[in-house]
Structures are given as C-alpha cells and as structure tokens.
Amino acid sequence: MAWFSRNRSVTLTAVAIIVAAYVFYAINQRVAVSMIDFAWSFAVPLVLAACVGVMGERSGVINIGIEGQMLVGAFSGFFTAAATQSLWAGVIAGVLSGMLMGAFLAWTTVKWQMDQIIAGVVINIIATGLTSFYYKSGQSLTHVMPNIDIPLLSKIPLIGPVFFEGGPIALTTLVIVAILHFALFRTRWGLRTRAVGEYPSAADTAGINVIAMRLLNVTIAGGLAGLAGAYLSMEATPTFERGMTAGRGFLALAIMIFGAWRPLRAFAAALFFGFTSALASQLQASNIVSLPQQFINLLPYVLTLVVLAAAAGRVRPPAAAGQPFVKGEGS
Amino acid sequence: MTASPSTPAYGEETGAKDRRAATGDRLLDIVGLSKSFGTVRANRDISLHVERGEIVALLGENGAGKSTLVKQIFGLQAPDEGTIAIKGDAAPIKDPKDAIRRGIGMEHQHFQLVPVMTVAENMILGHETTKHGQLDLEGARQLVRELSEKHGLAVDPDAEIEDLPVGTQQRVEILKALSRKVDLLILDEPTAVLTPQETDELLEVMKELAAGGTSIVFITHKLREVLAVADRVYVLRQGSVVGEVAAADTDARGLATMMVGREVVLRVDKDEPKPGADVLRVADLVVLDDRALPAVDGFTLTVRAGEIVGVAGVEGNGQRELVEAIAGMRPPKGGLITLLGEDITKANPHQTHVAGIGHIPEDRERHGLVGSYSLADNMVLNRFDEKPFANGFVRNFEAVRENGEALFKEFDVRAASVMAPAASLSGGNKQKVVVAREMSFGPKLLMAAQPTRGVDVGSIEFIHRRIVAARDEGAAVLLVSAELDEVLSLSDRIAVIHGGKVVAEMPAADADRTEIGRLMAGDH
Numbered sequence: 057m058a059w060f061s062r063n064r065s066v067t068l069t070a071v072a073i074i075v076a077a078y079v080f081y082a083i084n085q086r087v088a089v090s091m092i093d094f095a096w097s098f099a100v101p102l103v104l105a106a107c108v109g110v111m112g113e114r115s116g117v118i119n120i121g122i123e124g125q126m127l128v129g130a131f132s133g134f135f136t137a138a139a140t141q142s143l144w145a146g147v148i149a150g151v152l153s154g155m156l157m158g159a160f161l162a163w164t165t166v167k168w169q170m171d172q173i174i175a176g177v178v179i180n181i182i183a184t185g186l187t188s189f190y191y192k193s194g195q196s197l198t199h200v201m202p203n204i205d206i207p208l209l210s211k212i213p214l215i216g217p218v219f220f221e222g223g224p225i226a227l228t229t230l231v232i233v234a235i236l237h238f239a240l241f242r243t244r245w246g247l248r249t250r251a252v253g254e255y256p257s258a259a260d261t262a263g264i265n266v267i268a269m270r271l272l273n274v275t276i277a278g279g280l281a282g283l284a285g286a287y288l289s290m291e292a293t294p295t296f297e298r299g300m301t302a303g304r305g306f307l308a309l310a311i312m313i314f315g316a317w318r319p320l321r322a323f324a325a326a327l328f329f330g331f332t333s334a335l336a337s338q339l340q341a342s343n344i345v346s347l348p349q350q351f352i353n354l355l356p357y358v359l360t361l362v363v364l365a366a367a368a369g370r371v372r373p374p375a376a377a378g379q380p381f382v383k384g385e386g387s
Numbered sequence: 388m389t390a391s392p393s394t395p396a397y398g399e400e401t402g403a404k405d406r407r408a409a410t411g412d413r414l415l416d417i418v419g420l421s422k423s424f425g426t427v428r429a430n431r432d433i434s435l436h437v438e439r440g441e442i443v444a445l446l447g448e449n450g451a452g453k454s455t456l457v458k459q460i461f462g463l464q465a466p467d468e469g470t471i472a473i474k475g476d477a478a479p480i481k482d483p484k485d486a487i488r489r490g491i492g493m494e495h496q497h498f499q500l501v502p503v504m505t506v507a508e509n510m511i512l513g514h515e516t517t518k519h520g521q522l523d524l525e526g527a528r529q530l531v532r533e534l535s536e537k538h539g540l541a542v543d544p545d546a547e548i549e550d551l552p553v554g555t556q557q558r559v560e561i562l563k564a565l566s567r568k569v570d571l572l573i574l575d576e577p578t579a580v581l582t583p584q585e586t587d588e589l590l591e592v593m594k595e596l597a598a599g600g601t602s603i604v605f606i607t608h609k610l611r612e613v614l615a616v617a618d619r620v621y622v623l624r625q626g627s628v629v630g631e632v633a634a635a636d637t638d639a640r641g642l643a644t645m646m647v648g649r650e651v652v653l654r655v656d657k658d659e660p661k662p663g664a665d666v667l668r669v670a671d672l673v674v675l676d677d678r679a680l681p682a683v684d685g686f687t688l689t690v691r692a693g694e695i696v697g698v699a700g701v702e703g704n705g706q707r708e709l710v711e712a713i714a715g716m717r718p719p720k721g722g723l724i725t726l727l728g729e730d731i732t733k734a735n736p737h738q739t740h741v742a743g744i745g746h747i748p749e750d751r752e753r754h755g756l757v758g759s760y761s762l763a764d765n766m767v768l769n770r771f772d773e774k775p776f777a778n779g780f781v782r783n784f785e786a787v788r789e790n791g792e793a794l795f796k797e798f799d800v801r802a803a804s805v806m807a808p809a810a811s812l813s814g815g816n817k818q819k820v821v822v823a824r825e826m827s828f829g830p831k832l833l834m835a836a837q838p839t840r841g842v843d844v845g846s847i848e849f850i851h852r853r854i855v856a857a858r859d860e861g862a863a864v865l866l867v868s869a870e871l872d873e874v875l876s877l878s879d880r881i882a883v884i885h886g887g888k889v890v891a892e893m894p895a896a897d898a899d900r901t902e903i904g905r906l907m908a909g910d911h
C-alpha cells in the first residue's frame with residue numbers, strides 16, 4: 057500500500073496504457089500487434105542503452121559515450137560474425153568490445169578523474185573514426201538471429217506475440233531490465249551502487265570501496281551497450297553501416313531521464329516512444345491528417361515528454377553523477 | 388551552552404573514575420602525528436594514547452585539529468608524518484574499510500548519511516544482511532527499532548534522511564556508529580544538536596560501552612559532558628596537544644582556560660532589555676511539515692525591538708517549520724506573519740532578507756553555506772547583488788574580499804584565507820561564517836536557530852555577546868535552541884512551544900528550569 061501511494065501516478069499511467077493497448081487490440085487485432093511489435097523492436101536498443109546510462113549515473117558516472125560504445129559493439133559484432141559465420145561469436149565479440157569501451161570510460165574518469173563529459177565525447181569520436189576507417193562494404197550476413205518462441209507465454213494475446221516471440225537479444229533485454237531493476241532496488245549491490253552515486257563519502261565511511269564499485273558498474277554497463285549494438289547489426293538487420301546507431305545512444309539518455317533513472321520506467325518510456333513512432337509512420341502512410349512531415353516526426357518526442365512529465369512528476373538525478381570521488385574530501 | 392555554575396557537576400560522580408585503573412592495554416597509540424593542508428598545519432606532532440575501556444575527550448577551539456586527528460584514525464585522511472597503532476599494530480590505516488576491519492567505528496561531525504535513502508537503509512549500508520540474495524530491509528527496520536529503543540534515541544526507520552531535522556539526523560548518525568560492534572568508537576561532536584535529555588542518555592550509553600571494554604574518543608565543546616564521562620582529556624590548540632589532564636583533577640573553568648589560553652566567562656552578562664516597538668508579529672500561524680501534517684498549529688508570538696525572545700521546546704514541536712516559515716523557506720498554510728507592519732506571510736527568502744530578517748539556519752551545511760564557494764562569497768551570499776558587492780550586473784570582487792576579511796577578523800574565523808572553499812573549514816568555523824554573514828548587515832530581526840551549534844566555548848561567549856549587542860542596538864532577536872541553558876541565559880522573554888503552539892510565555896527572570904521542562908514535555 058505504501059508502495060502504491062508513493063507510485064500512484066506512475067502505476068495509474070501504466071494501467072491506463074495497458075488498457076488502451078488492449079482496447080486497441082480488440083478493435084483491430086492485426087494493426088495493434090504490428091504497431092506494438094514495431095514499437096518493441098524500436099525500443100530494444102533504447103532500453104539496453106538506457107540501462108547503460110542508469111548503471112553509470114546511479115553509481116556517479118555520466119556516460120555520454122553510449123552512442124560510441126553501441127557503434128563499436130555493432131561493428132565488431134558484425135565483422136566477427138561475418139568472419140566466423142557464427143552469430144553467437146558475433147554477439148560475444150560485441151559485448152566484449154562494449155565492455156572494453158566501458159572500461160575505457162571507467163578508468164579515465166574514475167581512476168584518473170578525467171572529466172566525464174570529455175571522456176564520453178572521446179569515446180564517440182574514437183568509435184566513429186575506428187568503425188568508419190575499418191569499414192569494408194559488401195560484407196553481409198546470410199541471416200539475422202533466429203526467432204525464438206517461449207512456450208505458453210507467447211500464447212498470451214497481444215503481449216505474447218510481441219514480447220515472447222522474437223530474437224534472442226530482444227528476449228534477453230526483457231530479462232536484463234527485470235534483473236537490473238530488482239538488483240538496483242532490492243540487493244546489496246544496488247544499495248551500495250545508489251549510495252556511491254548519491255553520496256560517495258557516506259559509502260566510503262561505511263567501508264564501501266567507491267572506486268571499485270564505479271569501475272565495475274561502468275565496465276559492465278559497457279557490455280550492455282555492446283549488446284545493444286549487436287542487436288542493431290545482427291538481430292534487427294543483417295548489416296553494418298557507418299554511423300548506424302543514428303543517435304540512439306543520445307536518445308537513450310533522454311529515455312533514462314524520462315524513466316527517472318529506473319530501469320522499468322525507462323523500459324516503459326522507450327516502449328511508449330517506440331509506439332508513438334509507429335503511430336507517426338502510420339499517420340504519414342495513411343494520409344489521414346495533412347500535417348507537414350516535420351510535425352509528424354516530432355510527435356513521438358512531444359507525446360513522450362507530455363506523458364512522462366505528467367506521470368513521473370519531479371525527478372532528480374543521482375546527486376553525485378558527474379563528480380569524481382577524491383578521498384578525504386567532503387567528509 | 389557550557390557548564391554554567393547552576394548545572395550539576397557530573398564530574399563529581401565517582402563510579403566512572405574507578406575504571407581508570409587501566410590495565411595498561413593500549414588500544415590506540417599515536418606517535419608524532421602531523422598533517423597539513425597547504426599552509427594550514429592542522430595537526431603538529433601529536434602523540435596520545437587510549438587504553439582499553441577508557442573514555443578520552445578531545446577538547447579544543449574550532450579549527451584546533453580535532454576532526455582532522457580522528458579522520459586519520461578512521462583512515463579518511465593519511466598522516467603526513469607519524470604513526471597510528473591500533474592494538475599494537477602500526478600498519479597504516481588505508482581507508483575506512485580497513486579501519487572498520489580493525490575494529491574502529493566513527494560518528495562524523497559532518498553527517499555521512501545518504502539523503503535520499505531511508506534511516507534503515509543508511510543503517511545497514513556497508514554491512515547489509517541478505518535473504519536469498521535480497522536485502523533484508525525488514526531486518527534493517529528491526530535493527531533500527533532495537534537500537535533506538537536500547538539507546539533511547541527515537542527515530543523512524545522508514546523516514547528519508549533529507550526530510551529529517553538535523554537533531555534526528557544526528558541520532559541516526561550516532562545509532563549508525565553504535566550498530567557495529569567496535570573496539571574503538573570515535574564520536575565527533577555527537578551531542579551538538581541533541582536535546583539535554585538525549586545527551587544524558589548518550590552519556591549513559593557511553594559509560595556502559597566503556598564498562599564493557601569499548602574505548603571511546605569523544606569530541607565535544609560542552610565541558611559538562613567531558614566532566615561527566617571522560618577519564619582523561621587532551622586539549623588541542625592550533626594543531627598541537629597543549630595539555631593532558633585526568634577529568635577528576637579539573638573543572639569547567641580549568642578546561643576552558645586550557646583551551647582558550649585565557650579565562651572564559653561562562654555566563655552571559657547583559658543589562659535589562661529596553662523593548663521598543665513590535666518588530667515581528669506572528670498570528671495563528673499554521674505550517675505543514677514534510678508529511679503535510681500541521682507542525683506549527685496556531686502559533687502566536689510577538690518580538691519587540693531590543694529584546695531577545697527564546698523559544699524553548701523539545702525538538703520536533705514545530706520549531707524548524709516555524710523558523711522556515713518566517714524565513715520564507717516554507718509557505719504557511721494559514722495565519723499571518725508581519726515584520727514592522729509589513730505582511731511577509733508569502734514572502735520568499737530573498738524578500739524576507741530584504742525586509743530585514745537575518746536568519747541563522749539550524750542546518751548550516753544545507754541552508755547556510757555553499758561548500759564549493761569561497762568564504763568571501765559565502766559572507767555575501769544573501770546580498771551579492773547589492774551595493775557595494777555589485778554594480779548593476781557586475782560583481783565587485785574587491786569589495787567582497789574586503790568584507791570577507793573584515794568579518795574574518797571580527798568573528799575570529801580560523802581558516803587558511805578568505806578565498807578558501809567553505810567546505811574546507813572546521814565545523815565550528817563554518818558556523819561562525821554563517822553567524823557573521825547574518826549579523827553583519829544590520830538585520831531588524833535576527834532569527835537564530837541553534838546559533839552556537841558546534842562552536843567552542845570561547846566563541847560561544849563571543850557570539851552570545853554579539854547577540855546581546857545586536858539587541859542593545861535595537862534589533863529584535865528570536866532565538867530557537869535545543870540548549871535550554873542557552874535559552875535561559877540569553878533570553879529576555881521565553882516562549883515555550885509544544886505541539887506547534889505557544890503554551891506559556893514568561894519573562895526570563897521568572898523562568899524556572901523545572902517548570903519549563905514540565906511545560907516542554909506538554910504538561911500544562
């Protein structure tokens with residue numbers, strides 16, 4: 057009950073959206089499934105990337121290099137897969153290269169206290185440079201990641217075919233969001249991570265190794281960015297193109313903020329954003345309304361902003377995000 | 388307040404002193420410790436030791452280096468020179484984790500609590516227990532309840548730290564230090580914002596712990612507390628140990644003289660007040676607290692020019708909300724506040740400042756200072772945009788610095804320079820900066836919440852004299868303090884607050900300690 061009263065508007069919004077989705081489903085099953093399916097494929101990399109942001113900022117490190125980390129993941133995943141003809145090897149390569157980029161951010165900012173924004177920009181520049189320079193055209197994969205059906209769950213109307221029938225990375229994303237959310241708010245690791253991101257000297261005096269926590273979290277988060285990249289080049293499409301992340305890493309930061317630095321809300325925000333994008337393209341295709349295309353393209357942003365502002369109320373970023381931790385200061 | 392002659396001399400109790408028949412078992416042994424920050428030599432060649440089961444008090448003026456000393460024991464800062472041996476082991480203490488592992492616990496002067504977390508979460512941070520991988524928050528709540536029961540310090544396990552008044556945060560900070568089993572407990576000004584009853588409870592707890600073999604290093608500015616519990620006292624001045632005495636061999640006057648190097652007047656001397664026109668009028672004020680419950684509920688009070696009105700009350704009876712409402716930080720739900728006839732009920736903090744209110748907030752870290760700004764800037768926080776500190780849009784740094792330097796001298800702030808960031812100051816010196824700023828612009832109403840919190844005896848004397856001087860120059864003074872002694876000795880008139888309203892008002896001359904205590908407890 058206490059939980060509900062604290063999260064009333066968010067819960068009510070979620071319920072309203074779910075009800076609306078099912079009403080839509082009742083009216084037109086085919087269109088509903090295809091639109092929400094589109095929304096989810098659109099949202100997968102955003103959700104993963106928003107989780108990267110959440111893990112970083114919750115532990116006090118702002119990561120604006122998500123875009124670059126994803127790009128490197130997409131690139132190395134794709135070319136590994138092309139060379140080995142194994143998608144799984146590709147995914148592993150994508151995740152590992154993402155972690156490497158995460159470790160770069162972690163060591164420069166946490167260990168050597170480089171400015172976090174600058175370090176993120178460096179990552180984006182390096183990523184664009186490397187992936188363009190070594191890019192070889194003409195490579196392609198014969199197929200994308202196979203579809204998997206989860207028994208029983210995939211039979212649920214609407215939700216089943218959308219969420220429980222799909223590529224392995226999309227399915228894994230569901231699991232990752234749930235685990236991360238649980239871990240952040242219910243486990244020892246989560247409590248410590250949040251303490252480190254809010255008030256590091258309190259964590260330090262409680263005997264927690266602030267530096268180690270940050271190094272660990274930022275590096276692991278990099279792996280998720282790599283996975284998001286792998287999704288783009290091996291699950292959504294079987295190709296890699298220059299700059300194929302197309303700003304998703306930055307959009308994910310907005311999703312993270314909309315999601316109030318909470319994985320589940322970020323998931324909902326990304327999905328909603330995906331849905332409004334689907335709506336926008338439907339509107340465009342069907343010519344029902346004669347608005348200039350620019351306005352229609354704006355729709356997802358505006359709607360997401362309005363809904364989330366109304367639902368979430370005032371949110372605050374973790375207090376120590378962006379600040380290096382120096383021992384012996386501020387205590 | 389410090390030991391005024393009327394306070395019972397706790398030092399006379401004997402039981403505690405017998406413990407000092409120490410076993411010669413040194414728990415802490417510090418030799419030749421030195422630590423500098425740039426040009427400030429915070430600790431110079433300090434040597435001291437603590438036996439098992441002994442309570443050692445560290446006394447010293449603000450900035451004498453007490454906190455710096457204990458931070459090194461807890462591994463928060465590394466010494467420049469010297470060694471710290473714990474139970475004979477002189478290996479350097481790498482970090483707090485290492486200190487905790489070696490049996491040290493610490494309560495911090497600058498609270499180490501995560502503002503957005505609950506009391507229970509803060510309590511278990513760093514030594515969490517889990518059930519099937521999940522945090523055992525129910526167990527944590529239980530732990531808080533047990534500790535708070537056992538030590539007589541009431542806290543709500545589910546309250547978020549940022550919603551709590553400083554007094555409660557202090558309790559949480561103490562309970563946190565007590566929640567782990569330790570051999571050496573460091574308490575850095577634990578009683579700064581506790582009520583007298585809570586302080587007495589804590590002193591009892593300390594004696595029990597010591598009897599059970601825990602050693603305690605205790606920092607405080609309140610001499611009666613030192614005399615009540617300590618076995619030995621080290622006095623620090625400008626970073627050096629200037630004296631060591633057995634508590635049984637000294638008294639408040641002796642300690643004060645050792646600290647400051649001169650005789651300190653422990654009483655407030657003031658003339659009869661000459662009250663003038665009404666300055667502050669509060670009528671039927673209703674103010675909600677953070678949980679939207681009426682904390683101030685029908686409060687009515689008038690403060691006239693040239694008088695000091697003290698608000699006495701047990702913490703949590705609406706004092707914080709009252710002060711915040713008058714200062715414009717918390718919009719009242721109902722009622723009227725006027726200053727010199729002008730309605731300021733809905734004014735914001737800037738407007739109340741312009742109207743002539745000087746406000747010394749109870750929580751100096753959160754509402755009094757900007758830690759990363761220089762002292763000079765902090766001294767003009769409330770009027771950086773006024774002449775002479777600014778000409779139109781352009782700030783006049785020269786004037787800001789000169790003002791800072793003048794106040795620095797006047798209020799005897801001890802720090803490297805006026806350009807040092809406020810965060811680098813010792814606790815008591817931070818307090819002096821806030822007091823200096825709020826008193827220096829000639830306020831019509833000086834509203835002081837815990838004005839001498841964490842301030843050394845010499846400076847308490849000084850601040851008290853300044854408050855009286857402001858009164859004599861015609862300012863109205865509203866004093867809110869958890870220190871009944873301070874309210875009693877400084878006020879001309881006393882209003883007792885209970886349940887958010889004034890339950891009794893009397894001239895200070897007629898005030899009786901026990902009577903007020905009874906009224907504060909809601910017995911009327």
Ligand SMILES: Nc1ncnc2c1ncn2[C@@H]1O[C@H](COP(=O)(O)OP(=O)(O)OP(=O)(O)O)[C@@H](O)[C@H]1O
Nearest residue numbers: 424429449450451452453454455811812813814815
């Ligand atoms: N991190 C720091 N950087 C620069 N100077 C510092 C720092 N910490 C402390 N100092 C300086 O060292 C001196 C001693 O400070 P310390 O906090 O130990 O005093 P204290 O005895 O605890 O005083 P108080 O009673 O006011 O708490 C002060 O002059 C202070 O300004």
Ligand SMILES: [Mg+2]
Nearest residue numbers: 454496813814
């Ligand atoms: Mg101190």
